[in-house]
Amino acid sequence: MRAAKLLAASIRDLGLGATLEGLPLILISPLTMRRLKRRKLRESLQDGFDAAHGTDTAAxxxxxxxxxxxxxxxxxxVHYETTSAAAIRAPLDGLAIDFSRFVFIDLGCGKGKPLMVAAAYPFRRLIGVDISPACIAVARRNIARYGPEKLDPARVELLTLDAEDFELPGDPLVIYLFNPFPGKVLEGVVANLERSLREQPREAVIVYVNPHALAAITxxxxxxxxxxxxxxxxxxxxGMPPYEQAAVFVTRPEAAGKSASSKQR
Ligand SMILES: C[S@@+](CC[C@H](N)C(=O)[O-])C[C@H]1O[C@@H](n2cnc3c(N)ncnc32)[C@H](O)[C@@H]1O
Structure with a gap:
């Protein structure tokens, strides 16, 4: 039953051709899967984040x-994996915004590494949304281990939710995405964001790391x-692998409730 649902979802999201091509991967042996996971774990441990903070984000x-x-x-x-802390910081460092007015939202937040890294910026609040209860449970533990001096628990909210069902807060937004969804889901998320911005014009930034479904935003x-x-x-x-590189989008001045002449960057 689960396999049939996965196959149908794969055909819907990736198409028949890509699904047939990917079948060997879907049917991959447990041994090969363990090797792939070990390799990724080694890569993700390299930045020393988990060792420094006692967290579990790499697996x-x-x-x-x-x-x-x-x-x-x-x-x-989409499966859970994460990036280096440097890859999370790089696009945030390039934003010319007053962070204290913005809420940082990681849609598909996994074990919470981007939330912990983003806590060093003066965001007003941080929100993590993930469909996986297992990820949210680990994210909660990680944030507790990270410590209140680096991330005050009152500043952060974690929600076990499908990102398409998430109701956006009415603040200026920085939306962080590390290739969390197939294009069709991202289209739904962007449609919700557009609806919210039309109802209440305000600034929004989308940081899209490893942007596989760019067309949903462009x-x-x-x-x-x-x-x-x-x-x-x-x-x-x-030195930054291609899958850690980001595309960044900002609201056009009209969508942000500004006239084109008052555009600042
Ligand atoms: C590639 S991981 C990114 C994790 C995290 N953002 C990071 O950079 O460390 C993608 C995450 O998206 C979550 N996800 C996949 N589909 C989702 C959906 N429809 N709604 C919410 N979360 C979803 C998965 O459970 C997974 O944790």
Missing amino acids: VLVGRELGPGVTRSGHLV RSELFERIPTIADRMPMAAV
Whole structure:
């Protein structure tokens, strides 16, 4: 039953061709899967974040470890993995915003590493949303271990929820995405964001790391892409693997409730 749902979701999200091509991966042996997970674990431990803070963010979670394999609307749930802390900081460092006015939201927050890294910026609040109860449980433990001096628990909210069902707060937003959804789910998330911005014009930034479904955002009339530090100075991205690179979008002045002439950057 679960396998049939996964196959149907894969055909829906990736298409028949890609699903057939990926079948060997889906049917991959437990041994190969363990090797892949070990390799990723080694990579993710390299920045020393978990060793420094006593957290558990590096280990990959897949399939049943996450819980739901498909969303309520029948889309694939992407596995959990994370990036280096430097890859989270790089796009945030390039934002010319008054952080204290913005809420940071990680949609598909996994074990909470971006929330912990973003806590060093003076965001008004931090919210993590993940469909996987297992991820949210680990994120809670991680934030407790990270310690209240680095992340005051009153500043952060964790929600076990499908990102398509998340109701956006009415504040200026920085939305962080590390390739968390297939294109169809991202389209739904962007449609919710557009609805919210039309009802209440305000500034919003989308930081999209490893942007596999860029079209879901580039087709939006409300957002425009801005160059990151790495786009302007390719030297800044040396040593950063391609899957850690980000595309950054900001609301056009009209969507943010500003006239074009008052646009600041
Ligand atoms: C690649 S991980 C990114 C984790 C985290 N943002 C980070 O950078 O460390 C993707 C996460 O998205 C979550 N996810 C997948 N589909 C989702 C959905 N529809 N709603 C909410 N979370 C989802 C998965 O459970 C997984 O934890």
